[in-house]
Amino acid sequence: MNIEPGRLTKKERHELILSEVRRSASIRISKLARRIGVAGETIRRDLIELGEAGLINRTYGGATISLVTSEPVIAERGLTMVEERARIGRGAAGLIEKGSIVMIDGGSTTYEVARGLSQLGRDLTIITNSVGVASVAGANPGFRVILCPGTYDSREAAVLGEDTVEFVRRYNADIAIIGASALNAEGPSDMISGAAAVKRAMMGRSLSTMLVVTNDKFGRSGLERVCALSEISDIVTDSEPAASLRAAIDEAGGELHVVAE
Template sequence: MKPRQRQQIIQELIIARGEASVDKLAEHFGVSAETIRRDLGVLDTLGVIKKIHGGAARVRLHSEKSFHERMSERTTEKRVIAEKVAKLIEPNETVFLDTGSSTLICAEVLGAIEGLTVITNSVMIAQTSGASSRGAKTFLLGGCFGADNSETVGPLVIEQIQRFQADTAVITVAAFDAEMGAMDSDFDEAQVARAMISRARRTIVLADSSKLGRIAAFNVAKTEDIDILVSGSNVGTGFAAAIKTKGIEFR
């Protein structure tokens, strides 16, 4: 078994059990304790498990701050991400944008592209897109309103998404792992994102560098369902290489 395959299984075992000892893992895989320690060191560096005395434990699932707090954090990096996305979108495309601080900044930048159709569950993104001077057509999905994020979620939103077909889904997430894919810390938002992805020909995931190598509670997309991952400039070469081996274009 190749080291990366063994490390993936170790990661899954620790996530499922909560923790595991070096001795038990060595016995399970039929390798030396030193080999397991090296594997745990790699996984600890990636941030997917935490080394403890004699073994390793599951890391706490990543959660997000309030929308207002996130809007004031990493603004420069999010602007860089938005500029990268703008280079990937063609005039007259139909684009899903889900709720998030990164997608809100993205909506501002995309406003310079001619003739877009934007479909969103975010009131603020709808307002931003609707104010575009380039003739953007904006659809705001209706549903249960969440005041904190100024968004709509729930079954009505999911139902309406099924009525559209988009060229691109631009999705922001709470966490991204090279093996597990894109994840969110909010159940309703994860459902909206999954529905948008299912109705788009191409999926672009946005994740600033603080979200890479993390795990959150709710799956949004497997790696094979993601076409492009867009992040900032502070990304390690190891992580970028791991993403590319999954067939994901990394920007």
């Protein structure tokens, strides 16, 4: 059924386009134009914006859903974007106030945040499900480190599952520091559902949330969305995102911190 042209905002058009692409897995520009009732050139511009935001993959004459289907294990991820992760870690650590209670989830970038924090002379309480984060944070005698129980996942060198989530919910924190497999205008997402559940639990018990993410995650979608962009207080990264993603972050009210070289 066609929709009367001129009656939809760009946001409404984008929502309809995403709905159509999700329903069909892939769809042609001509078909979208007929469904929505606007010119093909308007749809083409919309697809460019949605593609830059990582919500779709643009194809010749149409679009498909953009989805990250797999991710290397944490040991392999730690060998890539090394300097970028280290910069993010130092930058994020510098934003944490002395005496804070900090929840940190498992991940190669969050590990760098813990490493950055451990090098600072600040008394902190660290609550984490990551063995690596606990180990590096525990090297600082001024830190109190609480390691969550749960089922060990060797892919992430972290514990996950219902026991982990329930344990997290016992505590209150000033800030949750989380990573993500992907980040687009809809928010951060993760390839591992158990990891996404722990992130949400940490966010639910914290006064604010900091997302730490390298630029290679921009414009992508993971299996499970963690939260909306509006639920993120701060995003710390190594380079400026595309204009459409930056606009979405600004509109959501989050503060973007780009850590220069």
